[in-house]
Amino acid sequence: MSGLLTVDEALARILSRADLMPVETVSLKDAVGRVLAEDLVAKRTQPPFSASAMDGYAVRAADIAQAPVKLKLIGESAAGHGFRGTLSAGETVRIFTGAPLPEGADTIAIQENATAEDTGRAVTVEQAEPEGRFVRPAGLDFSEGDIGLKVSSHISFGEVSLAASMNYADLPVRQKPQVAIISSGDELVQPCDQLSQDQIISSNSYGVAAIVDAAGGQSHDLGIAQDTLEALAEKIERAKDCDIVVTLGGASVGDHDMVQQALKNAGVELNFWSLAMKPGKPVMFGTLQKGKRTQIYLGLPGNPVSSLVCAIVFVAPLIQKMLGRPTDLPFQQAFFACDMPPSGPRQEYMRAFAEKRDGHYNVTPFANQDSSILSNLVKADCLVLRPANAAAAVGGDACQILLL
Numbered sequence: 001m002s003g004l005l006t007v008d009e010a011l012a013r014i015l016s017r018a019d020l021m022p023v024e025t026v027s028l029k030d031a032v033g034r035v036l037a038e039d040l041v042a043k044r045t046q047p048p049f050s051a052s053a054m055d056g057y058a059v060r061a062a063d064i065a066q067a068p069v070k071l072k073l074i075g076e077s078a079a080g081h082g083f084r085g086t087l088s089a090g091e092t093v094r095i096f097t098g099a100p101l102p103e104g105a106d107t108i109a110i111q112e113n114a115t116a117e118d119t120g121r122a123v124t125v126e127q128a129e130p131e132g133r134f135v136r137p138a139g140l141d142f143s144e145g146d147i148g149l150k151v152s153s154h155i156s157f158g159e160v161s162l163a164a165s166m167n168y169a170d171l172p173v174r175q176k177p178q179v180a181i182i183s184s185g186d187e188l189v190q191p192c193d194q195l196s197q198d199q200i201i202s203s204n205s206y207g208v209a210a211i212v213d214a215a216g217g218q219s220h221d222l223g224i225a226q227d228t229l230e231a232l233a234e235k236i237e238r239a240k241d242c243d244i245v246v247t248l249g250g251a252s253v254g255d256h257d258m259v260q261q262a263l264k265n266a267g268v269e270l271n272f273w274s275l276a277m278k279p280g281k282p283v284m285f286g287t288l289q290k291g292k293r294t295q296i297y298l299g300l301p302g303n304p305v306s307s308l309v310c311a312i313v314f315v316a317p318l319i320q321k322m323l324g325r326p327t328d329l330p331f332q333q334a335f336f337a338c339d340m341p342p343s344g345p346r347q348e349y350m351r352a353f354a355e356k357r358d359g360h361y362n363v364t365p366f367a368n369q370d371s372s373i374l375s376n377l378v379k380a381d382c383l384v385l386r387p388a389n390a391a392a393a394v395g396g397d398a399c400q401i402l403l404l
Helices: 007-016 157-165 204-215 229-238 259-265 304-322 374-379
Strands: 023-027 056-059 069-077 091-095 107-110 114-116 122-125 147-149 170-174 178-184 218-225 244-248 269-272 284-290 293-300 332-336 347-357 360-365 382-386 398-403
Touching: 007 269, 007 284, 007 304, 056 069, 056 122, 091 122, 147 157, 178 204, 178 229, 204 218, 204 244, 204 304, 218 229, 229 259, 244 304, 259 269, 259 284, 259 293, 293 304, 304 347, 304 374, 347 374, 347 398, 360 382, 360 398
Parallel strands: 069 091, 178 218, 178 244, 244 293, 332 360
Antiparallel strands: 023 170, 056 091, 056 107, 069 122, 114 122, 269 284, 284 293, 332 398, 347 360, 347 382, 382 398
């Protein structure tokens, strides 16, 4: 199998043809889960004024240096209703958390360390505090003009809250890549449909759609195409406005595997159709130029585990590239908890159980790695990456894993 394309070379070819998605503007509430299309610059300073971090009394540190000391109470500062006067020597203002620090004050004496007279005219501060104590200075979080969020940031609850604080009601984001998913095969039926004795339930499209959506794309399941060129052509036509078309099954070279010919008939230029990968040898990649944009076609194997692993390795990074995000999968070092035989001529992604001990993962691959066994994938904590033609390994040897 020395002539088969490596996974790394295949992924590089796919990513090289990815177009960056156009920009659209969405409201803050619709921005969660999206990818920022440009740097976001703060339109205001936060906090916009020096504010109290505690309930208590605004004072001058110099006035309470020799505490206990009695100060004249001249007013109140509350959140949204600041004190408008100026604090002079020997004076204090009642203040609440988040309220503006009055002009002339530089410190907060917390209410636990102060006693107000019944007349409400004076306060005794019983403990000295340094200048700036319990004061949040203006711009503590950020200042107007600061870059608060970087381009290509993934927007989650923290980012959307920060954007609102920076005075944005809507955000520029990358449009979601539209991904058509086409299952193929006379043997397939949808869940709960009537099956003949020679048919199986189509499951791959649901898992691949979940991977697409989690990566930031918008999946469109176009259903099952029968094993005819006409049926495949109809599905491909329906996918004409999508950015990515993923076919499931029919990617091999048997008499009933017609996806490759159907793609050629549609004008798709095929780049490769076989990889040194396990599971996932029959993977196809092609492109169709549509004006200035390139529509990308990925043909994934029909075996359930093969299609899902290939979606993780190829489809998810492709979507990330189109959104302007990093494409490297987060592999990390782990250690075998058992002996392993030499690997074969294809790079392998093995379902495995991972146990964390002493700060690192110890992994045990499942004995049965058949690509039709979905239950092992669900039980697995990770995929172990074994390079092609790797030497035998013993327990304790290092390996690379991708947590699931």
